[in-house]
Amino acid sequence: MKVLEIHGSTGDSTILVGGSLRDLGTYISAEEVVIITDINVRRSYLKDFPPYEVIEIGAGEEIKNLDTVQAIYGRLVELEAGRSSFIVGIGGGIACDITGFVASTYLRGVRFGFVSSTLLSQVDASVGGKNSVNFRGYKNIVGVFNQPEFVICDMNLLRTLPEREIACGFAEVVKHAAIGDRDLFSYLEQHYEKALELDLEVIERLVYDSLVIKSSIVNRDEREKGERRKLNFGHTFGHAIEKTTGIPHGEAVSAGMVVASALSAKRGYLSVEGTKRIEGLLKKLKLPTRLRLNGGEVVDALRKDKKRAGDSIHFVLLHDIGSAVIEEISIEELEAVVHDLC
Ligand code: GLY
Numbered sequence: 071m072k073v074l075e076i077h078g079s080t081g082d083s084t085i086l087v088g089g090s091l092r093d094l095g096t097y098i099s100a101e102e103v104v105i106i107t108d109i110n111v112r113r114s115y116l117k118d119f120p121p122y123e124v125i126e127i128g129a130g131e132e133i134k135n136l137d138t139v140q141a142i143y144g145r146l147v148e149l150e151a152g153r154s155s156f157i158v159g160i161g162g163g164i165a166c167d168i169t170g171f172v173a174s175t176y177l178r179g180v181r182f183g184f185v186s187s188t189l190l191s192q193v194d195a196s197v198g199g200k201n202s203v204n205f206r207g208y209k210n211i212v213g214v215f216n217q218p219e220f221v222i223c224d225m226n227l228l229r230t231l232p233e234r235e236i237a238c239g240f241a242e243v244v245k246h247a248a249i250g251d252r253d254l255f256s257y258l259e260q261h262y263e264k265a266l267e268l269d270l271e272v273i274e275r276l277v278y279d280s281l282v283i284k285s286s287i288v289n290r291d292e293r294e295k296g297e298r299r300k301l302n303f304g305h306t307f308g309h310a311i312e313k314t315t316g317i318p319h320g321e322a323v324s325a326g327m328v329v330a331s332a333l334s335a336k337r338g339y340l341s342v343e344g345t346k347r348i349e350g351l352l353k354k355l356k357l358p359t360r361l362r363l364n365g366g367e368v369v370d371a372l373r374k375d376k377k378r379a380g381d382s383i384h385f386v387l388l389h390d391i392g393s394a395v396i397e398e399i400s401i402e403e404l405e406a407v408v409h410d411l412c
Contacts, residue, residue, distance in 0.1 A: 078217035089222035100156035162188035163195030170201025187227040189239025238320020252392030310371035324357035365412030
């Protein structure tokens with residue numbers, strides 16, 4: 071097991087890469103513990119849960135909203151959960167986001183931690199202290215920054231994931247490599263077959279190296295005033311694609327990274343060879359790179375991007391594989407890119 075630390079404004083967060091759900095009890099020093107988990111994770115792994123109360127939620131992006139949050143508050147009240155209670159989210163990005171939001175607001179905040187069960191949440195969503203839900207069609211627009219005390223990344227939980235879900239996690243690994251680690255990018259190019267087979271050694275390295283990049287960025291800029299924006303590489307178009315097509319987040323980010331790479335090349339930063347390597351790696355990892363899109367809908371979604379500041383968006387471009395830069399790009403220029411694409 072490898073350990074990383076995030077030192078957040080709300081507290082420290084210990085990331086345990088290669089930790090185990092079965093050891094969960096050893097990381098919690100509290101008398102009352104409540105688990106929040108989704109229906110699928112509960113079905114597959116209940117036998118490995120310590121004997122705590124369990125609140126079950128549904129699965130899928132559509133349950134990541136204030137209705138689910140309200141239902142959980144109701145159960146916590148029924149269970150008489152108090153200030154000294156500890157809440158653990160066991161699941162992917164959705165279960166962890168909801169758990170973090172609930173724990174940060176119930177009784178003005180109780181202690182919490184995560185057991186992260188999908189590749190996407192292990193390499194990205196469950197780490198870094200963003201806890202948000204969707205509201206009226208706006209993704210992650212209601213939320214708080216608050217660090218979980220721990221995140222256990224248990225590689226054994228990845229074995230039951232569908233192939234498509236695993237591929238979505240690889241999109242965020244490619245993102246981390248593209249913005250901050252050219253060696254990780256080359257390693258993934260060389261070992262993508264073993265990665266797809268979920269070879270333990272390869273997967274653990276991919277998760278750890280991704281989180282080295284993410285945790286160091288979050289340690290420098292927890293509240294996303296500057297450098298943390300780099301973690302949104304591929305996400306401006308990705309979120310617009312996700313919203314308009316309904317495809318999973320990782321797939322949309324994959325296509326979004328291809329657009330952002332093309333824009334980086336158009337601006338004279340990234341070489342054409344660099345754009346080809348990025349698209350080639352995404353394809354090898356069974357991710358979509360080019361999609362049929364409705365230009366009007368994509369433009370509308372870009373205009374509603376929560377990261378928009380006036381007429382422009384902080385957009386992440388690549389100077390090279392492993393080196394990212396943030397630039398303000400006007401909505402007009404992004405619209406022109408969409409019109410070229412569609
Ligand atoms: N997923 C991007 C971030 O945590 O900032």
